[in-house]
């Protein structure tokens with residue numbers, strides 16, 4: 536069994552107070568000790584890596600991402616209406632090939648690796664890319680297969696059945712996981728939501744959905760008004776319009792019988808936080824996407840007071856604006872910065888918890904990930920730091936740039952700021968702008984590189 540000790544100026548285990556001149560000892564893929572360096576029993580047998588002036592901490596868990604949209608960065612300007620953004624992304628998707636989606640997915644995964652993310656809940660609009668793209672990254676993936684049935688000829692039963700089959704097939708080929716992601720109350724029918732929930736619960740799969748994201752969604756369900764309502768009316772999708780808050784409607788459908796990961800949760804009726812808390816629903820806040828759409832302030836205090844588990848996500852680069860004309864990157868530190876720039880931002884220790892222990896709970900890995908603690912998996916990152924122990928947590932959420940080092944499952948993926956490319960995940964790395972080739976896919980309709988017709 537490979538054994539190693541890593542020393543650093545500061546260790547921030549997250550579950551416990553920071554440690555000065557700390558050490559993390561690893562055996563194989565798991566942490567066996569976290570302590571001050573001088574308290575490690577001597578003599579030590581394992582190899583020692585002294586990372587020096589850095590903070591060691593658990594890797595971040597990104598609870599909401601769309602890797603396949605990464606290269607849509609900067610393509611959609613800020614639009615007046617949320618419904619217009621949906622129409623714009625549908626139009627782009629209609630022109631993209633599988634190769635473009637695959638390249639986009641892999642590019643996004645590498646950006647996340649560099650920004651300290653080690654686990655991702657990803658929404659897969661193009662499940663045909665799996666499992667090949669999984670092999671291009673060491674990230675731990677919870678790939679949630681997106682389900683939309685606006686104008687779809689397929690029944691909810693057949694959609695959930697084929698997603699289930701796909702999930703089973705993928706999980707026999709890889710250690711990554713599959714979940715289900717009915718897109719939203721307004722794009723998934725009641726029976727699709729309910730059947731996905733029953734399947735997710737029966738098979739212990741993650742279930743995630745966009746919930747109460749925009750004021751337009753709120754207006755549609757509260758008063759049957761607004762641009763989203765108008766557009767969905769033209770698509771023949773009017774269920775529940777004017778009935779109340781989307782959270783109360785999902786609750787009445789029994790959707791929260793599973794501990795759903797609800798993306799966004801920006802607009803709350805008075806009782807909504809209690810509904811979410813009572814069912815163990817997690818809320819995912821995506822600060823830069825939130826800013827891009829100009830939503831009302833994220834009501835984290837109300838969620839927090841009710842006891843709702845809150846986490847962070849990046850969302851996709853299709854909904855993150857350019858910064859001073861620059862194309863944005865997927866960057867977890869930029870999400871922390873965007874969060875910190877808001878009025879009544881959570882304190883740094885809370886933001887760090889959202890990205891680690893709370894996120895681990897959301898993906899049912901609270902005894903495996905999100906902390907540096909004996910018995911936990913060795914998913915560790917390091918950021919440069921020469922300051923005091925008292926300011927270490929503030930320095931983590933205030934950091935800008937790439938991580939100095941990163942490890943997943945006890946294996947270094949970044950050292951000295953450079954990615955290490957292990958053979959096992961190099962399969963797709965030769966996809967680059969000058970080296971485009973059709974993405975090899977296995978779909979029953981043939982070997983076309985064209986992506987399926989966009990939905991909805």
Ligand SMILES: [Zn+2]
Pocket residue numbers: 599600601658745798850851
């Ligand atoms: Zn999303």
